[in-house]
Amino acid sequence: MLLELKNVVASYGNIKALKGISLSVEEGKIVTLIGANGAGKSTTMKTIMGVMKPSEGDILFEGQSIKGKKPYQIVSSGLVLVPEGRQILQSMTVAENLEMGAYQRKDKAGIAEDMEKVFAQFPRLKERMSQYGGTLSGGEQQMLAIGRAMMARPKVMLLDEPSMGLAPLVVQQIFDVVKKINQNGTTVLLVEQNARKALQIADYAYVMETGKIVLQGPAQQVASDPSVMAAYLGGRK
Amino acid sequence: MEELLNGYFLQVFVFICINIILALTIYMTLCTGLVSLGNAGFMSFGAYTSAILAMKLDVPMPLSILCGGIVAAAVALIIGIPTIRLRGLYLAIATLGFGEVVRVIALNMKITNGALGLSGIPSMASSLSDYASDLGLIDALGLDSQTAGQLLMCIALLILVVLIFFFWYKLEHSRVGRAFAAIKADEYAASLSGINVVYYKMMAFLFSAFFAGVAGALYAHATYFISPTDFTWHKVVDMLLYTVFGGSNVMWGPLLGATVLTIVPESLRAMSEYRDIIYGLMLVALMGFRPDGILSYDAVKYIARRLKKSPKGGN
Numbered sequence: 001m002l003l004e005l006k007n008v009v010a011s012y013g014n015i016k017a018l019k020g021i022s023l024s025v026e027e028g029k030i031v032t033l034i035g036a037n038g039a040g041k042s043t044t045m046k047t048i049m050g051v052m053k054p055s056e057g058d059i060l061f062e063g064q065s066i067k068g069k070k071p072y073q074i075v076s077s078g079l080v081l082v083p084e085g086r087q088i089l090q091s092m093t094v095a096e097n098l099e100m101g102a103y104q105r106k107d108k109a110g111i112a113e114d115m116e117k118v119f120a121q122f123p124r125l126k127e128r129m130s131q132y133g134g135t136l137s138g139g140e141q142q143m144l145a146i147g148r149a150m151m152a153r154p155k156v157m158l159l160d161e162p163s164m165g166l167a168p169l170v171v172q173q174i175f176d177v178v179k180k181i182n183q184n185g186t187t188v189l190l191v192e193q194n195a196r197k198a199l200q201i202a203d204y205a206y207v208m209e210t211g212k213i214v215l216q217g218p219a220q221q222v223a224s225d226p227s228v229m230a231a232y233l234g235g236r237k
Numbered sequence: 238m239e240e241l242l243n244g245y246f247l248q249v250f251v252f253i254c255i256n257i258i259l260a261l262t263i264y265m266t267l268c269t270g271l272v273s274l275g276n277a278g279f280m281s282f283g284a285y286t287s288a289i290l291a292m293k294l295d296v297p298m299p300l301s302i303l304c305g306g307i308v309a310a311a312v313a314l315i316i317g318i319p320t321i322r323l324r325g326l327y328l329a330i331a332t333l334g335f336g337e338v339v340r341v342i343a344l345n346m347k348i349t350n351g352a353l354g355l356s357g358i359p360s361m362a363s364s365l366s367d368y369a370s371d372l373g374l375i376d377a378l379g380l381d382s383q384t385a386g387q388l389l390m391c392i393a394l395l396i397l398v399v400l401i402f403f404f405w406y407k408l409e410h411s412r413v414g415r416a417f418a419a420i421k422a423d424e425y426a427a428s429l430s431g432i433n434v435v436y437y438k439m440m441a442f443l444f445s446a447f448f449a450g451v452a453g454a455l456y457a458h459a460t461y462f463i464s465p466t467d468f469t470w471h472k473v474v475d476m477l478l479y480t481v482f483g484g485s486n487v488m489w490g491p492l493l494g495a496t497v498l499t500i501v502p503e504s505l506r507a508m509s510e511y512r513d514i515i516y517g518l519m520l521v522a523l524m525g526f527r528p529d530g531i532l533s534y535d536a537v538k539y540i541a542r543r544l545k546k547s548p549k550g551g552n
Contacts, residue, residue: 072431072434089422100432
């Protein structure tokens with residue numbers, strides 16, 4: 001397993017947000033984590049990235065424990081998070097935002113090459129290269145956030161609600177890109193409320209409810225589970 | 238020329254230089270989004286360290302000034318470890334508290350001579366003029382030794398300001414500077430981009446404290462007398478005003494702010510009763526019309542463009 005969570009518990013003050021999460025992400029796959037608001041999906045992502053500290057359990061990346069490491073250390077080990085709400089740097093240009101994503105890298109040629117890859121993927125970003133991040137539309141900001149994550153050349157990309165607040169056409173585009181990133185060799189852990197779309201592109205799925213994993217299995221199997229259909233897919237497939 | 242070389246003008250110029258350095262120290266922490274108000278405390282560490290070293294141990298002045306900066310930075314490291322993780326107002330309050338603690342300590346210690354302060358601190362001007370007269374420079378210029386000393390001190394401070402400015406300008410346009418900017422823009426996003434946020438914040442904090450210490454040491458050797466009342470929180474408010482008034486997003490801002498806000502109170506001396514009113518009105522007006530300070534990023538770009546267009550720099 002490339003990434004593995006073992007019985008992870010994390011809390012905000014006295015409130016336990018994760019009550020013992022175990023999940024594993026196999027190399028080269030797209031794994032999705034679905035669930036309602038407040039289920040603990042984003043907390044799981046933050047805990048993996050070291051933004052939150054787990055009080056119990058362990059997190060293994062390539063067999064090594066990354067529990068208790070700082071976000072910048074985790075980024076340098078090969079994980080990167082596209083955070084919820086994009087969190088692009090509003091006062092910096094598109095190009096500068098992308099450069100920030102490659103902050104830990106020193107191979108100038110490789111960075112330039114990856115920048116071209118991002119622009120090939122998102123031609124809109126190239127057009128707006130010298131525009132401030134804050135002036136982009138929601139969809140473009142999401143593209144920029146994903147582009148920035150690509151610039152780190154991660155082994156695993158974690159995406160937190162990339163479709164949030166976007167128009168259906170843009171949502172489709174984002175999911176296509178996620179799939180493409182995966183086909184190019186990056187493992188993906190995707191958190192989504194748009195369960196239908198997430199299950200379409202994922203290989204494996206976990207369903208979370210109030211801090212626990214309640215169901216897991218190959219994505220297609222999860223998608224046809226009656227309880228999932230009722231709760232997340234509007235009752236039909 | 239003769240008129241310009243009077244002691245008063247030179248003295249004002251010395252204070253402009255010191256205030257520019259202080260304004261820059263506020264700017265340095267602001268670069269990473271930190272509002273640190275402990276700079277009067279760091280300044281007093283620098284001032285007392287350098288004064289005591291020079292007075293009691295006869296340490297040469299350049300070395301004692303450097304020591305002042307180093308001691309201030311060392312203290313900043315100790316203060317910074319627990320407080321640098323605080324955000325926004327919390328850090329401002331913690332560091333403000335630190336400044337007051339330092340003042341009260343200086344007020345009660347024997348080595349700082351308590352509320353009476355230290356007097357008879359070796360003067361930078363006279364030590365520079367001694368040095369110059371050894372080289373035979375003063376006779377060549379035909380100035381009296383006091384004016385020459387002050388003039389030399391102005392030149393030395395100007396060089397120092399330029400060096401500090403250039404150093405920070407270089408830093409800001411390096412990899413480190415990009416990390417600063419990202420942290421200022423969005424700390425969370427910066428940390429997710431793989432930036433060690435605490436490290437860079439600490440770095441900015443230490444540089445700021447170091448230069449505040451140096452400025453304090455310069456202040457001590459420029460006025461020959463320091464007491465704890467020189468380093469109250471009023472001093473920090475002044476520094477903050479220089480930076481905010483001039484524009485806290487560009488390096489030229491603190492430079493302009495410190496210069497203007499040092500000259501204005503001086504030029505209003507004639508109507509001293511209304512001085513604070515005018516000063517205050519100016520600040521209120523500025524916050525109303527240009528809340529980001531006089532110089533913003535766009536303003537600097539505009540001026541740079543204009544200067545390029547008319548290379549003579551007419552306006």
